Amino acid sequence: MNQDFDNNAPLGSLDEWEDDVLLRYPEPHTPAKAKEEFRNYDDPKRDTVKEFYRLNHTHQTYDFVMQKEANYLKFDKKEMPAWDAFNFLNTLVDDSDPDTDLDQLQHLLQTSEAIRADGHPDWFVLTGLLHDMGKVLCLFGEPQWAVVGDTFPVGCKHSDKIVYPEFFELNPDSQDERYNTTYGVYEPNCGLRNVHMSWGHDEYLYQMVKDHLPDSALYMIRYHSFYAQHREHAYEHLMDDYDREMFEYVKLFNPYDLYSKAPVPPNVKELKPYYEDLIAKYLPATLKF
Ligand SMILES: [Fe+2]
Numbered sequence: 001m002n003q004d005f006d007n008n009a010p011l012g013s014l015d016e017w018e019d020d021v022l023l024r025y026p027e028p029h030t031p032a033k034a035k036e037e038f039r040n041y042d043d044p045k046r047d048t049v050k051e052f053y054r055l056n057h058t059h060q061t062y063d064f065v066m067q068k069e070a071n072y073l074k075f076d077k078k079e080m081p082a083w084d085a086f087n088f089l090n091t092l093v094d095d096s097d098p099d100t101d102l103d104q105l106q107h108l109l110q111t112s113e114a115i116r117a118d119g120h121p122d123w124f125v126l127t128g129l130l131h132d133m134g135k136v137l138c139l140f141g142e143p144q145w146a147v148v149g150d151t152f153p154v155g156c157k158h159s160d161k162i163v164y165p166e167f168f169e170l171n172p173d174s175q176d177e178r179y180n181t182t183y184g185v186y187e188p189n190c191g192l193r194n195v196h197m198s199w200g201h202d203e204y205l206y207q208m209v210k211d212h213l214p215d216s217a218l219y220m221i222r223y224h225s226f227y228a229q230h231r232e233h234a235y236e237h238l239m240d241d242y243d244r245e246m247f248e249y250v251k252l253f254n255p256y257d258l259y260s261k262a263p264v265p266p267n268v269k270e271l272k273p274y275y276e277d278l279i280a281k282y283l284p285a286t287l288k289f
């Protein structure tokens, strides 16, 4: 493999991470043969995803997360209406194939439209629309491994249920006795609200909209990439009863995120008025980034 290992952007596009999640967690009713064809292990994208996780697991330390929280949770970078943020997100230029890949807004609309088609409440539809808006972090200069990727708690032992757990050997926290025990800096069943997660688009957006949406929506936003818990149940020991109740919503949301890719791209122009009204119902006219 001919690759620059100091490259902070191994993925051709952020979607390559999501494509890889889909390989790990295929839609339950996909016929076995189709699954097999889908699992193309010669795909060069698999190497770039692996390199992406090497960087993510190496550099997402407790201190790194503290620094990012201190910087971004001031929300002093930019101020814009939600719809402008989608357009801003769509300026993200990557190496994805423009003929086959959906842009970021199209992914958000497919997710929200699938939720709407199933008759769910409007706050849930809005959550579908917003859930990846935090990826604007990329446009503020953050490397891919600090924007996307499976998220996990920092400040305590890394579970071997997290994808590519072997790369955590490269993370300085795994040699630090403050952080490498089962509970680390936390107390048993302290509740995830007291736990710092690896930095990325989930936590950033949660912090941005936390005063405006119900808790069920906020859990979906904050933990949608926390596969080690919502799929693998690896961090029960940090959760309290309220987390357990709310994770039912995280689980309800996940299939819409992963499996809503319809063959026909959504008609942005037609859908915009409905979503502008929905945004206005819950969110302030402009958001602070
Ligand atoms: Fe996401």
Ligand SMILES: [Fe+2]
Pocket: 107, 131, 132, 257
């Ligand atoms: Fe998504």
